[in-house]
Amino acid sequence: MINIISGGVTAAKGFTANGVHCGVRKNRTKRDLSLIYSEKIANAAAVYTTNLVKGAPLTVTKNHIKDGKAQAIICNSGNANTCNANGIEIAEETCQLVASELKIEPNDVVVASTGVIGQPMSIEPFKKGIPELVSGLSVDCGTFASEGIMTTDTIKKEVAVSFNIGGKECKLGGIAKGSGMIHPNMATMLVFITTDCAISSKMLQKALSTDIQNSFNMLSVDGDTSTNDMVCVLANGMAENKEIIEENEDFKTFMTALNSVTVSLCKMIVGDGEGATKLLECKVFGADSIENAKLVAKSVVCSSLLKAAMFGADANWGRVLCAIGYSKADIDVNKVDVAFSSNKGEIVVCKNGAGVDFSEEKAKEILLEKEIDILINLNSGNVETTAWGCDLTYDYVKINGDYRT
Amino acid sequence: MINIISGGVTAAKGFTANGVHCGVRKNRTKRDLSLIYSEKIANAAAVYTTNLVKGAPLTVTKNHIKDGKAQAIICNSGNANTCNANGIEIAEETCQLVASELKIEPNDVVVASTGVIGQPMSIEPFKKGIPELVSGLSVDCGTFASEGIMTTDTIKKEVAVSFNIGGKECKLGGIAKGSGMIHPNMATMLVFITTDCAISSKMLQKALSTDIQNSFNMLSVDGDTSTNDMVCVLANGMAENKEIIEENEDFKTFMTALNSVTVSLCKMIVGDGEGATKLLECKVFGADSIENAKLVAKSVVCSSLLKAAMFGADANWGRVLCAIGYSKADIDVNKVDVAFSSNKGEIVVCKNGAGVDFSEEKAKEILLEKEIDILINLNSGNVETTAWGCDLTYDYVKINGDYRT
Numbered sequence: 001m002i003n004i005i006s007g008g009v010t011a012a013k014g015f016t017a018n019g020v021h022c023g024v025r026k027n028r029t030k031r032d033l034s035l036i037y038s039e040k041i042a043n044a045a046a047v048y049t050t051n052l053v054k055g056a057p058l059t060v061t062k063n064h065i066k067d068g069k070a071q072a073i074i075c076n077s078g079n080a081n082t083c084n085a086n087g088i089e090i091a092e093e094t095c096q097l098v099a100s101e102l103k104i105e106p107n108d109v110v111v112a113s114t115g116v117i118g119q120p121m122s123i124e125p126f127k128k129g130i131p132e133l134v135s136g137l138s139v140d141c142g143t144f145a146s147e148g149i150m151t152t153d154t155i156k157k158e159v160a161v162s163f164n165i166g167g168k169e170c171k172l173g174g175i176a177k178g179s180g181m182i183h184p185n186m187a188t189m190l191v192f193i194t195t196d197c198a199i200s201s202k203m204l205q206k207a208l209s210t211d212i213q214n215s216f217n218m219l220s221v222d223g224d225t226s227t228n229d230m231v232c233v234l235a236n237g238m239a240e241n242k243e244i245i246e247e248n249e250d251f252k253t254f255m256t257a258l259n260s261v262t263v264s265l266c267k268m269i270v271g272d273g274e275g276a277t278k279l280l281e282c283k284v285f286g287a288d289s290i291e292n293a294k295l296v297a298k299s300v301v302c303s304s305l306l307k308a309a310m311f312g313a314d315a316n317w318g319r320v321l322c323a324i325g326y327s328k329a330d331i332d333v334n335k336v337d338v339a340f341s342s343n344k345g346e347i348v349v350c351k352n353g354a355g356v357d358f359s360e361e362k363a364k365e366i367l368l369e370k371e372i373d374i375l376i377n378l379n380s381g382n383v384e385t386t387a388w389g390c391d392l393t394y395d396y397v398k399i400n401g402d403y404r405t
Numbered sequence: 406m407i408n409i410i411s412g413g414v415t416a417a418k419g420f421t422a423n424g425v426h427c428g429v430r431k432n433r434t435k436r437d438l439s440l441i442y443s444e445k446i447a448n449a450a451a452v453y454t455t456n457l458v459k460g461a462p463l464t465v466t467k468n469h470i471k472d473g474k475a476q477a478i479i480c481n482s483g484n485a486n487t488c489n490a491n492g493i494e495i496a497e498e499t500c501q502l503v504a505s506e507l508k509i510e511p512n513d514v515v516v517a518s519t520g521v522i523g524q525p526m527s528i529e530p531f532k533k534g535i536p537e538l539v540s541g542l543s544v545d546c547g548t549f550a551s552e553g554i555m556t557t558d559t560i561k562k563e564v565a566v567s568f569n570i571g572g573k574e575c576k577l578g579g580i581a582k583g584s585g586m587i588h589p590n591m592a593t594m595l596v597f598i599t600t601d602c603a604i605s606s607k608m609l610q611k612a613l614s615t616d617i618q619n620s621f622n623m624l625s626v627d628g629d630t631s632t633n634d635m636v637c638v639l640a641n642g643m644a645e646n647k648e649i650i651e652e653n654e655d656f657k658t659f660m661t662a663l664n665s666v667t668v669s670l671c672k673m674i675v676g677d678g679e680g681a682t683k684l685l686e687c688k689v690f691g692a693d694s695i696e697n698a699k700l701v702a703k704s705v706v707c708s709s710l711l712k713a714a715m716f717g718a719d720a721n722w723g724r725v726l727c728a729i730g731y732s733k734a735d736i737d738v739n740k741v742d743v744a745f746s747s748n749k750g751e752i753v754v755c756k757n758g759a760g761v762d763f764s765e766e767k768a769k770e771i772l773l774e775k776e777i778d779i780l781i782n783l784n785s786g787n788v789e790t791t792a793w794g795c796d797l798t799y800d801y802v803k804i805n806g807d808y809r810t
Contacts, residue, residue: 318522
């Protein structure tokens, strides 16, 4: 039984957070530095972008997290600290500043950055911001942390759940930043999750690495895999449940709780994709394998042509078939059924790979909604999966035509 | 020595063509049916889309071209004849109508369609249009054929060259249609090429299959591999050169002539990509293998983020690095140099994987031009390649937000 509760990274026991404006960004009204802190040292797990060009913070974090432990997460927005000559230095010094202010070890600090790639970066804003961050740490300021990591995001993204393990109430919550350079490949954005559940570092990593295959790896905003992606989970054990150290029922419960948070964050990320006006959920049924199901679902949510058609509320299902056809999935296109659905109902547009008569008026009504399901039945088995995406709009072009200025 | 000459598919001896409005499209001012005819039966070669969802005409053409011979090419725009229950029937009947009017064999007719996928299609417009097409066949009407295959293209695309084989002047010319659903994978658009050069079917296929690896497979408009792509070459031998039947000097000359036409058509296609305002040419140098060079070049021209930056004339080179990083090429990102160039000069923006100081003003001046070169030196070998793309603009979204109506 998983219950949605209020809050984000400070919902779990023993976690506080904060977000401030420190000056990495010029806009003084935008928080640009966030800190998450666990009063007890926590077990930690993370996954990273597979892009060969990696932000310097990822290298530092990987090193710090090697021992499976961490106590704080520091993250700035406005500058990705990527392709900078002194990037590692800056990231290390940031951890030292955090550690000295919190009186913890520098190698228990996770560091992340997001923003423009290849811009010079100074340590000065961190020197100013970190003491302010630390002095304001609180449960209530968790929401400021979710704001401090935003780039072109228009809404903050936080969610939390509670669940029960062996009679102990556990909580798990997370924050995420989208909203461009988002494409399935390992982790594809910044997500920080905290929990008071007691779980070993090894099982925490296993839970995270398994979960992202069906959550963050199944979403795309624009096909560009970022250089700075990271999903990091801290588990401080303060719920006092019996520590999860194997794949038992408790682990399953934890996985379900984790998945409910990661899928919620996925939907928030694509719903707030750069310029997006619609959240697309592509559900593939009747596949003979999970590989084929995933190839089809991802290919459809990544198609620029389909995404533009969804923006225009145009039931151009031929573009769904086209994207299925080039997905590299091994499927029989003559068995494919396609339907669109939303709050306004469902409409079948293709049966056995060919068009069927349908009401364009009804289709328009369905597609004018903000959340659209694209339902694909491959009629070849029992495997199903879901991928998430968004529409392609004028505003995506506007936002990215001149992002740096 | 390859000379650019005027004309397109009727530049070579013995070829005539025509294009008319037959009624597949409602807009009466738009030609929607094209015919290319060789007075002598020609050797024929073709390559097709790798999309599993294939237009019915491709199945029919593959069958007709099995014997390496063809004498006519018929192509309509406005309806892709894809995902239609009676698609094969329609395509076969179209060939029969052409054959009976031209007094040739139906299986010497190549048939192609382009337009919306999954729309019902009627044979009636073809019954009306084909006699009109045939009666108007001429060298001068070759340009009408280039118009009849256009979809969202805004300019017609034709080019021709002359070259010399064994003292005989040969000519080779082609027409192409772009301009959306264009992405490197086998052939990625409709292209018809004619030549009077004498070359065996086998060597013609070899020339075409080799050439597309460095021409059409290296371009992308929007990452969507079409269901109806086809490149077809007819060679009627009327230049009376000694027939090319092996990989000799004559074959090399023919390959050079073919490549000059295919690359010209590539540039026309991306320059007229849906909504495009800029032609992007990504030149990769210093690669250790052609595979790595191609992965890098294609990844860069396919990046939505970079394409939007180019639309905004924003020298956001971090997006070039990002696209190199996720290209799956095995390269050392710390050796990568990047520069932008155009008619207004060249500017280095990244050395050894890190930013260098550059004048934003000068970069803007360079990037405001219509043809932009993105120069990438991997500094790891001597292999080079080129890929072509276009910018991502408001008009791409506009065109594709409501393509069907």
